[in-house]
Amino acid sequence: MSSEIFEAGMLLCFGCSWPMNITKSIRAKTAKGKSLAFELFVLVGYICGITGKCISGQINWVFAIYILDLLMVATDILLTLRNRRLDKRKEAAQ
Template sequence: MPQFFEAAMLVCFGLSWPLSVVKSWRSRTTKGKSLFFEVFILIGYLSGIAGKLVTHNITYVFIFYIINVVMVVIDLALYYRNSRLDKLAAKEG
């Protein structure tokens, strides 16, 4: 039963990442985004993965950690793309 609740937590947190990725892609700006927030979230997910690996407790929940890490990494990549676009726009304006 604890795995169910852990999976539910990860799914609930994870639902926001695709929306964040789409917003980052469309907005083409870093305004309203926090690099530190995303890095700390990534560290949290990686810590969860490490905990699973260290305790040899790899269950179906593990895939939700992986999916969330992938989404955060995509959003971080878009953050850096958008940061570059913000700098180009500032030079032009």
């Protein structure tokens, strides 16, 4: 049980940054300063964690935090892609 608490703590610490990133992406409407590669690596990391939970049969309350974090990262990736399109439109209009 204690290992689950530490795993959840790690996920919550990582997960705290994503709402801030999402808010920044929405407000800024630019992808400047964002790394799509970084976001994709993080997404793959969460997928690996989820897969590990499934393979080991340890589907518990911590699994929900993995899913929440994965959804936030995916949201930020979609916003980054949207903002890249907005950046291209701005550059084309100049």
